[in-house]
Amino acid sequence: MSYQVLSRKWRPQLFEDVIGQTHITRTLQNAILKERVAHGFLFCGVRGVGKTTTARIFSKALNCVNINKNNPCNSCNNCKDITIGRSLDVLEIDGASNRGIDEIRELREAVKYPPANGKFRIYIIDEVHMLTTHAFNALLKTLEEPPAHVKFILATTDPQKLPQTILSRTLRFEFKRVQLPLLKDYIKKILNKEDIEYDVESIIQIAKKGDGSVRDSLSILDQAIAYTGGSLQIDKVQEILGMISESLYCSILTDIITKNKQLIVSVHKALNAGVSLPDFIIGFNHYLNQVMLLKSGVEIELELAEETVSMVNEYENLKVLDLLRIIEITQNFESGLRYMNYPQLNLDSMLIKLLSMDSTITISEVLEGQVKNIPLSPFSSIKANTEFTTSIIKKKQVKIINKTKVAESEKPISDDLNADIVSSKIKNSEINHKLDLNFFIRNWGDFLDQVEAEHPKFLTYLSEINLKSFENDKLTIEINAEDRFNAKGIKKNQTDLERIFKEYSGEEIKLILEIKNEKMKKLSVSEIKEPDRGMEGHPLFETIMDTFDGEIIRS
Template sequence: MAHIALYRSWRPQRFQEIVGQQHITQTLQNSLREGRFTHAYLFSGPRGTGKTSAAKIMSKAVNCEQGPADEPCNECDACRRITSGAVMDVIEIDAASNRGVEEIRDIRDKVKYAPTEVRYKVYIIDEVHMLTTEAFNALLKTLEEPPAHVIFILATTEPHRLPATIISRCQRFDFRRVSLQDQVGRLALISRQEGIEAEQEALEYIARLSDGGMRDALSLLDQIISFTGNRITYQDVLDVSGGVASEQFARLAAAIAKQEIGEVLQQIDGFMQEGKSAEKLLENLIYCYRDILMLKLLPNAEQLTDRLMDPSRFGEVLELYDKERIFRYIDILNHYQAEMKYSVQPQTLFEVAMMKLCSVDAVQQAAPAAEAGEAAKLARKVAALEQKLEQLLQTGLPAGAGGSAPAESKPAARTPARSSAPILRTAKLDEYIRVKDGPDLQQVRAQWSKVLQRVKETKITIYAWFIDGEPVSATDTAVLVAFKNTIHRETTEKPVNKQVIEQVLQEVCGKSLQLVTVMLKDWKEAASEEKQAPQEVLQLEPEDARNSGGHKEDWINEAIQMFGEDLVVIKDE
């Protein structure tokens, strides 16, 4: 007989066998016991947590020859045939491959017919979030008022993608990630039943790697059994999964803290020689620093650590780090993890990230001294300018060797009469304000609906943020998009999201365009300032300027020296 995967052979057949979802199984059992089950259910939650299994058990419980009962007997003809998938009245549909309106219309047309083999006709629609908008609309009325002999059970990992009109017509049950303790207990039970001798530490590491998904844990256990046979050790799990032992991470974290770049690179080379993945190493290192932070901030945090099997081995490392340093390191590693998804040399990027960690503290220690020197230098310069300004206000500009300069030829220092903050803010927008009604913007606006649709097809989560923006100006190389909401703008500006949008702009507009963003209120304010009259000009004129005898060139040089070339405009009146 062919081997059956563990997650299939050990699929729960009773509510009490579902691991870690007591809040759901108890509610369903009570409703079945009291005959209060409804016509539509929505099971949502992470992958591998029992959604489809619960739906199949529910279909058996309502159709059991001994029921409806709070548990299926799994012995009657109806239960056995539903388990094997041989009952035509229990229909399981994969919405990922049957997502069109025609498939849903087919369901709508057939629900009116009574079941032929069992008591209730049950439709289990898996990954229901994949249905199109038209398909959801076709399902609405049937889902709200189906015939008395029909039960719908919808399962999804992304409930936020379902229309509110669908959710409101169902009883919703949110499945949770299975706890580490429940997973280890289930893995230990299955290992004993399968005749497998497994170390407790090995089962715990399998559970940690599965991230709360029981199916993922069983798949990994099945893979390790194929590799090792009837005995599983902690080292076997590390070899198969590509993981790194916690004591190795302790040595790596200690070398980083001591800024021993040579030792760090040597350890990375050792990991690569063992066939480890740079992406997986970076991910696990982030988890490692997260666990170190938990141990630093919380007493008795051993149960909260995800990757540290034995926190006692990290005693030295905890002394080398403070929480601010760990926060900096996690930010740096998170940046490189995002960049690594698009890198053709992940190992090189990982090594660069490690060297960055080793050098960031040295740079930050040198920064205060450099800043102090710059501050002192700036203070001396400001004091000198203040002294010169005081002299000018009291005595006027110094006399020159020639005749007096005509009054109408006075140089003027152009200084804003009000706060300079708006000018600093809008200076970067000047080039976009000049071309805000140009042909480049017209071309982008003509294609904007296609851009939004293409972004939606590429990644709908980016579309949800990006749709808040509108193009307000464009050049031959860039598009300026204004946002009403700060969160929408900041999310769009994330490197990963921005790269997707710029790729779509290139595909739709036929040329490479950079995405530039601005808040809509700032854009309107900058555009309105452009239409206003020129700003007031403050003219520097010494007392009795006509008799001062100063040359025009002397005045210009003195004004430039005091205020800089950017703020001095020569104007002949």
């Protein structure tokens, strides 16, 4: 007798043997028990999950003479004929090769005849989405009102291509991908019955490669058994499947964390050994996803070896945000791989980018003072000693109307230090030169940070001002006439602003505010007229105005 592949040899013959589809098999069994069997069924799902197998078991159960607990007996003539495919009452039609209107017309004529041996005449149309539009239209009436002795079971991997008229005339069942634990147990069961030696890692790799498809997994298992000579070992299985070991992925992730440039050599070595680039990046993304779930503490069964778990526990500073950034880079590479002319060059660029990544710093860590230094560049041994403070200084622009240029000797220090975060205050001891307008121009951003730290709303008042002059400890600032709200705020809080100026500069500073109207005439602070409040003198109204710094726009 010729050899029969595992997927055919171990095809389920009972509802209980179909793995991972309990929600469907139980429904069909209950329909048989209650005698509520519909005339049309649609089985949807990916390849190799049991659609055709379930249709055959269901057909046997409907025509079985000695049905046992809603399962076919597999011993009567009807069951045997259906199992070996010679039954006249169960016809399997390939929708891909019998897709025309002529074949459907023949089917319409055949349904008139009663079954030869069983109770029902059952038509199983596989890959039904391949039928033409005219064939679907010819099938509609028969599918909606077939004879009492006829049942239709349609199977497809692409239900989106079916007309709504077909979908509405059938009961739809969604077959799911088989979960990895169920698939592993099923493969172990077959290997034990076949008396084949194996290790657990090999079973896991085969089940992963099957991607939820039982038939694909058993086909891979057949290939692995033939290659290894009947003894499944992980190294041989990975070799035949072209898969990369988890230990290599673990080593790659360790090199990224430690910024070890040996990473590029390791990846090139793996690719030169014959591993395809798409398989490598897909496997690495899957591995990173598992590590991310482990690090985040999600309580699900993971597919990681003890080596990876130990590595994750060792590098406690590895954050979930770091892994998310790495995954984003690698997934972008995977999605764009098909459009790359020189994928090897793009791979090297991606690896360099991964090596250049620093650990993620969260805002809470900065505010709590947990971060003490920051690297200047990815591969530099020079480290910045810049102290982090609880406030991050943002560069703010200020309009300067003074035409006097800043003296060369007073220009800011070069940006070569690349320090974006500096102290929020300039210590009084560091101010060893005479205050002038240039001093306020250079340090205006730092001063605004100090204002924001003490009175955030003051920052709005100073957002549109111009620094005009500084003479005799008097700082003159200018604001447009239309900014009445900001002008009023500066006038109302002038004392507090002068106090902040004193703390910042170490000297008494008198603040002079000048208002420019539309005709460019300058008005002093005292000339700012208050609007006529009319009847708005109510205590509650005044309380609201003071609380929210309100302004009467129209009275």
